[in-house]
Amino acid sequence: MVREITRDIKQLDCAKRNLTLAITTLNHLHMLVGGVDTLKSLTQKRLYGEIALPLQAISEVMTHFENYSDIPQIKSLSSQVNSIRSELAHQITHDFKEAFLGSNSKSMIPNKQLAQACLVVSILDPKVKHDLLKWFVNLQLQEYNHLFQETEDTAWLDKMDKRYAWIKRHLLEFEERLGNMFPENWEVSERIAVQFCHDTREELSRLMAKRKSEIDVKLLLYAIQKTSAFETLLSKRFRGVTIEDSSSPSQRTEGDLNTSKFHGLIGRCFIPHLEIYIESIDRNLADLIDRFIQDEKQTKPTEATETQAAILSSCPDLFVFYKKSMIQCCQLDRGQSMLSLTAVFQKYLHEYAEKLLTNNLPKFETQTLGSSVQSFTKDLQKMSTTGLIQNFSSLLKEGETTRFTRDEQTKICCILTTAEYCLETTQQLQDKLKEKIEPNLADQIDLSKEQDHFHKVISNCIQLLVQDLENACEPSLTAMSRIQWQNIDAVGDQSPYITSITTHLKTTVPVVRDNLAHSRKYYTQFCIKFANSFIPKFIQIIYKCKPINTEGAEQLLLDTHMLKTVLLNLPSIASAINRQAPAAYAKVVTKGMTKAEMILKVVMTPIDPPKNFADQCRVLLPECQLTEFCKILEMKSVKRQEQAVLIDAFKNKK
Structure with missing residues (x-):
């Protein structure tokens, strides 16, 4: 319906x-x-x-x-x-x-x-419209192309400013005389400027290819500077709407979103010649490193202050030069040239680590303890405990090894903190280079090898400081092993060799601590490495204290406990501020020195009955191996036939 x-x-x-x-x-x-x-x-x-x-x-x-x-x-x-x-x-x-x-x-x-x-x-x-404008723009540039053709003197790089003066003058005349004749949206002035850029770039490319041998870095940078200034001027005057963005990814990147379309419109022609610029950076850095080496020979090591770590003055200078070079190169080219510059940076970071840091580290002069220690230990054998305490210190000085001076210790710390500064700044440099270079090349920036060099320098510095402190303690440990421990008749205060070790620790450690005040991490590493190296040596010396009687073992146990107390306080030794030792360090000292104490407690345990002695050894030294067990028996002067019974009991218990 x-x-x-x-x-x-x-x-x-x-x-x-x-x-x-x-x-x-x-x-x-x-x-x-x-x-x-x-x-x-x-x-x-x-x-x-x-x-x-x-x-x-x-x-x-x-x-x-x-x-x-x-x-x-x-x-x-x-x-x-x-x-x-x-x-x-x-x-x-x-x-x-x-x-x-x-x-x-x-x-x-x-x-x-x-x-x-x-x-x-x-x-x-x-x-x-396209054909008419093309004809008209080319007509406007006829005079320019004639005046600056390659046969003319004005065509070469040293006259770049004349090219830009011509176009600026011509554009002013054009706008004054003919500007109103064309619709505004035709952007005729901009079209003339853009075509001028294209013509100039192509002409300069041809010219530089022919006269490559005549280009030096000063001339190249002059031409680039004038060109960059002109491109900036165009970007302020025009919007760039007539520029067809036909550039490849190697010329324009994501980072160019805020960059004017005029940037590099002429300047791209200089990119193939930037190796001249990179070579000059290489030469300048070589000269800079040589100057640093000469300056370093004439300067005293820098000490740390409350507010600032001690670093070589050449180090910030190097990175300031790096920063300026990176910024300049970034303005010239963010592609292959940045990769070439990175390679140069890597080369001189390695050279700096080698020539300014590693080569300037003080070296030990090899020296044996010599006859003075031998005669000194012979004298020890004739002394009673009392005589030992009275004459130990004066005799000990005769056997001291070569030590670093305070200035040398300061220098090692200074090189360590410089390497730390380099390590951190190299990481920042890598991040900056990745940020500045074209995104598709960022993965090729890798300064990890250079950072490894600086890590190695830091490790060497810590090792030298540890070795120096060990050298200071060496005569005391040697003297300790030569004491006739079986002749000790009474337990007294701590022995002079412990006092001597403590004195060396109090003298050396504060110098290191003060100079590494801004590098607490590496100061803690120094303390841990020293403890890890010194305590096993001390234990080996304990095994050499043979034969030993009960009084001797008690005296050695007292000395060991006193040394343990000193070592636990080592990070803040002789400091007005009594800071608690780092947990990692305290753990190393406690474990090592407790083992030393336990060894002496086992030495003080009666060997009869053998099973009880073996049990006690197992309880006090759970990780004890047969070789160590045998060393303990040697300290106690156990006879060969008795040793066999005890060894069997130890093996059975195991």
Whole structure:
């Protein structure tokens, strides 16, 4: 029923649509027929000001008849419109060439007819505007290309400023004389500037390839500086809307989003020659390292202050030079040149680590304890405990090994903190280089080997400081092993060799601590390495204290306990501030010195019955091996046949 009711309405709607379309089409056809005649007349009279609007209207009407192109009359009208458009394109192009190349071109002033012709060109096929502008822009640069052709003196890099002076002057003259003739959205001034950049880049590329041997770094950087300044000027004056961004990824990167399109428009031509710049950086760094080496020979080692770590003054200078070079190179090229610069940086970081740090570390002079210690220990054998305490210190001095002076200790600390500074700054340098270089090359930046060099220097410094402290304690340990421990008849205060070791620790450690005040991590490492090296040596010396009687073992146990107390306090020894030792260090000392105490407690245990002795050894020294067990028996002077029984008991217990 609804369909029946609405059937007539649908018919009426369809008829209305068809009628409306027919009327609209007839109106358009009327406009087209009349418009074509009008356009023909206006074109012949060159009345461009009156052509623009009807031409625009007819172009829009023609789109309405695209579906009717098979109708002969429509086809004929379409052909006439195309013919008019073609005639206008030819005619306007001719008018421009006549105006700018004809006999009166010298006195040519912008006229209204050409300005109106530009409005017509904007409606025609875009190719017409493109070809007209291309011709006009090339015409504007004719004089430039003649004045600066490669045979002229002005063409070479040392006259770069003259090129840019010419275009600046020419653009000012153009805008003053002809600027108003062209529509603003044609951006004619910018087009002239952009084409100037393209022409200049291509010409310079050819010229530099031919005269490569004449380019030095000073000349290259001068040309780049003038070019960069000019590109910056263009970026402030123009928007860059006419620049076709045809550059490859190696020329433009994600980081260029905030960079002007003019950046590198000319400057790209210098990139193939930047190896000259990289080579100069290499030479400058070689000279800088040589100067650092000479300066280092004449300066005293720097000491740390409360606010600043002691580092070689050459170190910040090196990284300041690196930073300036990186910024400069980044402005020139963020591609392969940055990789080449990184390789140069790596080379001189290695050289700095080798020549300024490793080669300046003090060296030990090898020296044996000599006859003085031998005669000294012979005297010890004849002394009682009392005599030992009274004469130990004076005799001990005769047997001291070569030590580093305070200045040498300070120098080692200074080199350590310099290496630490280099280590941290090299990491920052790597991060910066990755940030500055083109993203697709960032993975190729890796300064881990250079960081390893500085790690190695730090380890060497710590090892030297540890060795120096061990050398200080060596005579005391040697003397300790030569004491006739079986002759000790009474336990007294701590023995002089412990006092001597303590004195050396109090003298040396504060120097290291003060100079590594800003490197607590490495100071703690120094303490741990010393403990890890010194305590096993001390234990080996205990095994050499043979034969030993009970009083001797008690005296040695007292000495060991006193040394343990001193070592636990080592990180803050002789300091006004009594800071608790780092947990990692305290653990090493406690474990090592407790073992030394336990060895002596086992030595003091009666060997009879054998099983009890073996049990006690197992309880006090759970990790004791057979070789150590045998050493303990030697300390107690156990006879061979008794040793066999005890060894069996030890093995069975195991």
